[in-house]
Amino acid sequence: MLSTGKVIRFDEFKGYGFVAPDEGGEDVFIHVNDLDFDKRLLAPGVRVEYVAEHGDRGLKAGQVQIVDSAAPVQHRPAHPVAHAVSASTGHEYDDVVCDVLARGDFSTELTEALLQANRGLTAEQVLDVREAVIRIAASHKWLEG
Numbered sequence: 001m002l003s004t005g006k007v008i009r010f011d012e013f014k015g016y017g018f019v020a021p022d023e024g025g026e027d028v029f030i031h032v033n034d035l036d037f038d039k040r041l042l043a044p045g046v047r048v049e050y051v052a053e054h055g056d057r058g059l060k061a062g063q064v065q066i067v068d069s070a071a072p073v074q075h076r077p078a079h080p081v082a083h084a085v086s087a088s089t090g091h092e093y094d095d096v097v098c099d100v101l102a103r104g105d106f107s108t109e110l111t112e113a114l115l116q117a118n119r120g121l122t123a124e125q126v127l128d129v130r131e132a133v134i135r136i137a138a139s140h141k142w143l144e145g
Contacts, residue, residue: 003028003052004067010042013109019048019061028052030061041066102144106137 003021005028010017015032028050032039042048047068050061101109110133114126121129137143 001051002049004047004049007042007044007046007048009044010039012039012042015039017042019050021052026059028059028061029055029057030064034060034062034064036064037066100142100144103134103138106143107134110134 003023005019005021007030008018008020008027010030012032017030018027019030020027030042030048030050034050035042046066048061048064049067050064053060053062107130110130111126114121114129134143
């Protein structure tokens with residue numbers, strides 16, 4: 001049975017959020033794997049249509065479709081860079097826009113990605129790779145501070 005509701009929160013990095021059903025009741029879990037559209041289109045206030053399914057931890061939205069995206073889509077703020085040079089080609093770009101993350105947020109995301117990519121990595125290997133990538137990100141000013 002199709003239900004409708006409004007997104008009350010959605011974290012595009014973690015890949016999940018919650019919908020408040022129009023008919024009331026408990027909030028419904030929504031996961032990026034159940035979307036057939038760009039996850040960046042979900043934001044608080046966006047109305048969706050979905051099939052409520054029973055998941056491991058309660059109701060879960062399946063077959064999610066956007067009904068009304070009249071609410072402004074909210075993205076992380078992008079920080080403009082006046083001038084950038086490609087490290088591989090040397091090509092110069094003007095008016096480049098990129099996301100800049102706090103060092104702690106980047107570190108957390110990177111650690112999670114490394115563990116998901118290869119659960120066989122030791123803690124020492126994860127820390128070594130993370131340190132190297134953070135140094136690269138910092139040198140390109142991809143991190144705040």
